[in-house]
Amino acid sequence: MDCAVVGASFAGLACAAALARAGMRVTVLEKKTDPGEKLHTTGIIVKEAIDQVTLLDGLPAELVRRINGVRLYAPNLRHVDLAAPGYYFLATDTPKVMRWLAARAEQAGARIVYRRLFEQAERIQSGFDLGEAGTTRFLVGADGPSSRVAKTLGLGQSTKFLFGVEHEYADVEIAEPDKLHCFIDRRLAPGYIGWVVAGVGVVQVGLARRMRADRSTANAAMEAFVEKTAPLFDLRRMQPVSVRAGMIPCGGVVKPVAARRVLLVGDAAGMVSPVTAGGIHTALKHGLATLTAVSFRSLSERCALRLVTRHKADASGSRHRLFSSQRRL
Numbered sequence: 194m195d196c197a198v199v200g201a202s203f204a205g206l207a208c209a210a211a212l213a214r215a216g217m218r219v220t221v222l223e224k225k226t227d228p229g230e231k232l233h234t235t236g237i238i239v240k241e242a243i244d245q246v247t248l249l250d251g252l253p254a255e256l257v258r259r260i261n262g263v264r265l266y267a268p269n270l271r272h273v274d275l276a277a278p279g280y281y282f283l284a285t286d287t288p289k290v291m292r293w294l295a296a297r298a299e300q301a302g303a304r305i306v307y308r309r310l311f312e313q314a315e316r317i318q319s320g321f322d323l324g325e326a327g328t329t330r331f332l333v334g335a336d337g338p339s340s341r342v343a344k345t346l347g348l349g350q351s352t353k354f355l356f357g358v359e360h361e362y363a364d365v366e367i368a369e370p371d372k373l374h375c376f377i378d379r380r381l382a383p384g385y386i387g388w389v390v391a392g393v394g395v396v397q398v399g400l401a402r403r404m405r406a407d408r409s410t411a412n413a414a415m416e417a418f419v420e421k422t423a424p425l426f427d428l429r430r431m432q433p434v435s436v437r438a439g440m441i442p443c444g445g446v447v448k449p450v451a452a453r454r455v456l457l458v459g460d461a462a463g464m465v466s467p468v469t470a471g472g473i474h475t476a477l478k479h480g481l482a483t484l485t486a487v488s489f490r491s492l493s494e495r496c497a498l499r500l501v502t503r504h505k506a507d508a509s510g511s512r513h514r515l516f517s518s519q520r521r522l
């Protein structure tokens with residue numbers, strides 16, 4: 194194959210779709226049985242992603258719900274409403290969005306192999322030997338915050354994280370459902386915020402906090418958060434229908450983010466917005482940008498790298514660092 198992509202989530206599927214569309218033979222290796230299972234994200238997509246990421250064109254309306262602004266609560270629960278004309282987020286039925294994205298990558302020509310855990314890659318002259326998965330010229334690690342690709346190939350790994358936990362409640366309605374309710378609380382969510390949002394068919398309640406201790410600390414904070422927000426949204430007697438939890442890299446882009454013929458994208462690369470801690474937009478955007486790095490396979494690597502570094506940089510420093518690091522591909 195031309196390129197193996199590890200991870201069938203936002204970054205990996207975007208990358209696979211772009212490379213396959215450009216005519217490369219791409220295989221995605223995913224350890225889960227289905228791209229929609231065991232998610233660790235609220236799945237809110239920012240407007241910039243909808244506007245800029247063509248892969249999202251045609252996202253079915255029934256999989257999303259428009260959120261028009263933010264209600265920001267102080268620790269004492271007093272609030273201020275924030276909105277900008279024309280700006281919105283999309284809450285999503287994330288499992289279905291993931292399946293839809295996987296179908297788009299497959300339509301573009303990518304092959305997705307589920308239940309395939311990436312464990313090792315051995316460098317060979319023409320690229321990598323992945324054992325049972327075959328050989329590949331290029332390898333992309335889109336395998337999330339504790340990337341096995343990074344570990345195996347000696348690339349950088351994130352060391353600073355937030356830990357996020359979220360409960361989903363079915364058959365509940367909340368007041369002001371067109372707002373993302375965000376809570377500042379240094380005790381329950383140090384380093385980040387708590388949130389309540391009416392998603393697609395569920396209400397999502399979560400928080401993220403600096404990760405120092407074990408998961409039980411976050412679970413205890415969640416209990417306290419549900420209690421604290423009860424005067425606004427009383428969910429105390431409800432049982433969550435599902436729980437999503439995971440680490441959010443917050444230390445910036447890892448170094449090195451790439452080496453010869455191998456590149457990290459999305460959370461594996463530490464590409465999460467330093468402002469919002471959202472990573473879906475960057476995962477999609479940088480997944481798609483991988484094409485620039487590897488699709489000029491008929492040119493020499495040196496040429497490809499020059500193209501990469503010339504790729505229009507946006508204002509984000511992290512993106513600039515990514516492309517600079519791709520020189521090493």
Ligand SMILES: Cc1cc2nc3c(=O)[nH]c(=O)nc-3n(C[C@H](O)[C@H](O)[C@H](O)COP(=O)(O)OP(=O)(O)OC[C@H]3O[C@@H](n4cnc5c(N)ncnc54)[C@H](O)[C@@H]3O)c2cc1C
Pocket residue numbers: 199200201202203204205222223224225233234235236237238239309310311312335336337338341356357358359399437438439440441458459460461465470471472473474476
């Ligand atoms: C609680 C929580 C809420 C969040 N909410 C939002 C939000 O609302 N909006 C937003 O923009 N961001 C949010 N984020 C961040 C966002 O979810 C991530 O930035 C985003 O999922 C990154 O996508 P990714 O494709 O890089 O990695 P991931 O989504 O982590 O996907 C990695 C994939 O690789 C697979 N994989 C891992 N290891 C292997 C292996 N060895 N072999 C094969 N497959 C492997 C995994 O199964 C997974 O499918 C949230 C994060 C958390 C924890």
